[in-house]
Amino acid sequence: MNAIKTIVHELGGLVVDDVGFALAVVVWIALVWLLSDFILSPSPWVPTMFFVGLGTIVLESVMRRSRAAANAGDAIPPLPAPLQ
Amino acid sequence: MVVDWLHVWPTVLAAFLASIVEFVEALTVVLAVGAVRGWKSALSGAGAAIAVLLVIVGLFGPLLTRIPLQDVQLVVGGLLLLFGLRWLRKAILRAAGVIPLHDEVAVYARETGTLQSTGLASGPWDPVALATAFKITMLEGLEVVFIVIAVGAGGMGLLVPASIGATAALVLVVILGIVLHRPLSMVPENTLKFSVGVLLAAFGTFWVGEGIGLTWPGADWSILGLMFGFFLVAAVAVPLCRRCASAHLSVALRQASR
Structure with missing residues (x-):
């Protein structure tokens, strides 16, 4: 179980x-x-808007998590390499 | 042919990169089990889990071909989008230093310590070793199965390229494990998660878009645009998160020192 x-x-x-x-x-x-x-008529702006919305959701979520981590005092020092 | 290759190479690459991350995590624990409790039970547990996983792929893979493509694209694309964005989000937070990086050496040390503290079995089979190796291979393998089915479900005949990508990752990790005999800490896991997150998020967005009836500009070529777009979002997010975390941390420290 x-x-x-x-x-x-x-x-x-x-x-x-x-x-x-x-x-x-x-x-x-x-x-x-x-x-x-x-509502919207088919246009290339609709898929673009779809992507922009998703990108905004990602940005908002990581920023919120960063603020929460910093407020809790558990943010570790930034790393030198950009992606590591 | 251009359209086919446009789908095939990212499918193989996404399945390969995502699977390598999962297999490296499983290898660390299987190595710890083998080193502490013996290789017979460790390899049997891992082998049994792989057999169960192959049965799952054999059962669910062909079933997907019976469902209309648009429905599969919407449901699987939605899951793939959530999965890809989750990886991308975690990779951004790790790259920004908000959450710690995954450390295979630390995981190996922790697992070895736990396994040493449990009494050794008296019979030929070690149930603790069997269960630990089976569980980790099953859990990480289920993620691989999900990835293979998800990236393979986006179009006709993509399940085979996705399986090839995952199998290549398995073979590579097993060979490296046999040769090196230690956790693969040199694998840049966060960079891989970053890349896979971008790939899967782009695929997921495209398929969900197709599933809800959107017309993508440039048709399949927009997948490349989406990859670039998500990479850009991540590239902007990392420094923003670093700045945000350190600004809030310094305010919190100032308040605490008063």
């Missing part, structure tokens, strides 16, 4: 790390779907 629980937890954890972040992505997908189906 414990093994099944762990597997289910791990599988859920594959796609959901931060519930608020995952929820924002899902809501954005639903919103663009509704807008593109009922």
